[in-house]
Amino acid sequence: MISTKRAYNFNAGPSALPIEVLQKAQEELVNFNNSGMSIMEMSHRSKDYDAVHNDAIARFKSLFSIPDNYEVLFLQGGGSLQFTMVPMNFLNEGQTASYILTGSWSEKALKEAKLLGQTQEAASTKENAYRNIPSLEDIKFSETDAYVHLTSNNTIYGTQWKEFPNTGEVPLVADMSSDILSKRIDVSSFGIIYAGAQKNLGPSGVTIVIIRKDLLEIAKTNIPTVLKYSTHSESNSLYNTPPTFGIYMLGEVLKWVEEKGGLEAIEKNNEEKAKLIYDVIDQSNGFYKGHADVESRSLMNITFRLADEELEKKFLAQAKEEGFVGLNGHRSVGGCRASTYNAVPYETCKALADFMIEFQSKNQ
Known part of the structure; x- marks a missing residue:
């Protein structure tokens, strides 16, 4: 059987697949x-x-x-x-x-x-x-x-x-x-x-x-x-x-x-997952800065920056140590990106939100 120890996979594509599949x-x-x-x-x-x-x-x-x-x-x-x-x-x-x-x-x-x-x-x-x-x-x-x-x-x-x-x-x-x-x-x-x-x-x-x-x-x-x-x-x-x-x-x-309840259930879950991370960004008093305007934000790809590149590098390095994968922004723009596609579990997004809060508390 596949090991139950799974990475927190935020890869932009190819991306997470359901463990059941x-x-x-x-x-x-x-x-x-x-x-x-x-x-x-x-x-x-x-x-x-x-x-x-x-x-x-x-x-x-x-x-x-x-x-x-x-x-x-x-x-x-x-x-x-x-x-x-x-x-x-x-x-x-x-x-x-x-x-x-x-x-x-x-x-x-x-x-x-x-x-x-x-x-x-x-x-x-x-x-x-x-x-x-x-x-x-x-x-x-x-x-x-x-x-x-x-x-x-x-x-x-x-x-x-x-x-x-x-x-x-x-x-x-x-x-x-x-x-x-x-x-x-x-x-x-x-x-x-x-x-x-x-x-x-x-x-x-x-x-x-x-x-x-x-x-x-x-x-x-x-x-x-x-x-x-x-x-x-x-x-x-x-x-x-x-x-x-x-x-x-x-x-x-x-x-x-x-089995998950069709598109209505998937859509609701995607909204809840994205909200976990966007809430951390919005409540960080500028520590995390979202790239997209609020009214145009994606539920699939959450893009954000930190104050400077050195802090971003530290964030990404520590995230990797904690088992988070794929949080680097696209090579053309840099920064950070969490891709929260359908198969990314709610628990994975909650873990990232918690990590972001903890990282901010130690690096302000």
């Missing part, structure tokens, strides 16, 4: 479903794997309340490949794609789209060091745009959309890699949602795409076969060999979410 995978790793094989060894065309694959799709559709006019695809390449696939499939000559910039990942998405067609910035909070999400009235786009793209949660800067823009007939495309399945949303507000699995859904290697069926019908056809969404829709995401173990793990994570 890891234990289930350990039990089935060598002999899945009495097949005499691991799920990693069997054909992706086999009946055993086919059941796993389709069950994961069905559970995801049910948990995320996905309407019938949407497809769920299992792809590879992470969110980074989606930065290219979205404009490659939908940005036609003579059209413009609008991008809302709220951090590094939306910048990277825009950079890839510029290689494939005309783009514009619909809004940006870069001048404010990405401390906030743009107000809805500041978002500028045209009714003739190919789509409007946003990043729902910003892992590096610790901001998150609380309310999404209404783009009318223009498809809204969202990179939800770091907060998918962390709260309830109205999927019908989006044309496309995509997400890497490695934060809330499972291990790295699987990319999930939710796409409205009518968009599949208008996508460009003069692009490489494997980069067409329609290719994967028509083949039930089995056009080429899928990441079978990752999809198996994703299915087990979805079962875990169901």
Whole structure:
């Protein structure tokens, strides 16, 4: 069995997985479903794997309340490949794609789209060091745009959309890699949602795409076969060999979410976990300084600084000694970051909050 001694894992991704899921995978790793094989060894065309694959799709559709006019695809390449696939499939000559910039990942998405067609910035909070999400009235786009793209949660800067823009007939495309399945949303507000699995859904290697069926019908056809969404829709995401173990793990994570009470319970738990840490920051009289504006704070990535780099280094070093992992801020901005994804237990967040209070009392 897996040792009960577990790190306080705040890694930003790949990130914590539910211990129950890891234990289930350990039990089935060598002999899945009495097949005499691991799920990693069997054909992706086999009946055993086919059941796993389709069950994961069905559970995801049910948990995320996905309407019938949407497809769920299992792809590879992470969110980074989606930065290219979205404009490659939908940005036609003579059209413009609008991008809302709220951090590094939306910048990277825009950079890839510029290689494939005309783009514009619909809004940006870069001048404010990405401390906030743009107000809805500041978002500028045209009714003739190919789509409007946003990043729902910003892992590096610790901001998150609380309310999404209404783009009318223009498809809204969202990179939800770091907060998918962390709260309830109205999927019908989006044309496309995509997400890497490695934060809330499972291990790295699987990319999930939710796409409205009518968009599949208008996508460009003069692009490489494997980069067409329609290719994967028509083949039930089995056009080429899928990441079978990752999809198996994703299915087990979805079962875990169901057992925890579904998205309503997960969302409530995420709010409570984040509050533990934000309360310490807010009540520290400036000892800890949050990066994100209060109204834009993320429930998934809590970013903060201390008075100076030397104190931060001391904080991070002592935290590591106490068993905390992954508290360093992103290499591009420094500081500290606690990623409190779905599988990070409440007790782990409580332990961090207690450590932060104790560290402040000894270092003021």
